[in-house]
Amino acid sequence: MSQLPTSNVTQDYLKAIYAAVEWGGPATSVSALAARMGVSASTASETVRRLADEGLVHHERYGGISLTGRGRQAALAMVRRHRLIETLLVEHLGYEWDEVHDEAEVLEHAVSDLLVERIDRLLGHPVRDPHGDPIPTAGGEVTVPPTRPLAQTPAGEGGRVVRISDAEPQVLRHLADVGVRLDTHVAVLEARPYVGTTLFTVTPPGESAGEPVELGDPAVAAVWVTA
Numbered sequence: 001m002s003q004l005p006t007s008n009v010t011q012d013y014l015k016a017i018y019a020a021v022e023w024g025g026p027a028t029s030v031s032a033l034a035a036r037m038g039v040s041a042s043t044a045s046e047t048v049r050r051l052a053d054e055g056l057v058h059h060e061r062y063g064g065i066s067l068t069g070r071g072r073q074a075a076l077a078m079v080r081r082h083r084l085i086e087t088l089l090v091e092h093l094g095y096e097w098d099e100v101h102d103e104a105e106v107l108e109h110a111v112s113d114l115l116v117e118r119i120d121r122l123l124g125h126p127v128r129d130p131h132g133d134p135i136p137t138a139g140g141e142v143t144v145p146p147t148r149p150l151a152q153t154p155a156g157e158g159g160r161v162v163r164i165s166d167a168e169p170q171v172l173r174h175l176a177d178v179g180v181r182l183d184t185h186v187a188v189l190e191a192r193p194y195v196g197t198t199l200f201t202v203t204p205p206g207e208s209a210g211e212p213v214e215l216g217d218p219a220v221a222a223v224w225v226t227a
Helices: 008-022 030-037 041-053 069-092 100-107 113-122 169-177 217-221
Strands: 057-059 065-067 147-149 158-164 185-192 197-203 211-216 223-226
Touching (some): 030 041, 041 057, 065 069, 069 113, 147 158, 211 217
Antiparallel strands (some): 147 223, 158 223, 197 211
């Protein structure tokens, strides 16, 4: 991968811009980026302007923000660090999957390239993190599997869980409590928009019969299944 920008702020912005579109979302705007980074719109706008001057992003006035080739490589390097650290924390240090995001946000800026590669080797070169997000290779290649949001899956259909957003730790804890994890099969039984829930069957890997589970809209929105 190319040389990482030395600024932690730059690294965080590039990673956030990449994350916005990774699973099919639209290019982020300055206001959306500001909300994600927890800063004012003027601060985000100034940072984006600097990143554009450095050749890391494209940004048309009032338009979406996209990464240049160099910006994408730097973003993928940070994503790789973050997701390998999350995997290490879960698999070897006893962390739960709802505890690792904030730890990885700090550690990703501190580890060396050598340590990242040693972690990758120790873990057996994993292709996804504990939440199903793909881990880029050392060469900057990444494969996002074909998926669809569980919220867009009609009644009578379902799929294998391939990704669960880690944006809300409480949602991760709730999904784990009701048995919804990676590789679990979920099938939609009935949408109940009048109460903001959906009824599913949840079948663990290797089992043939599932249990009924009712999930609220925020939990449903966090889950992606095989397309």
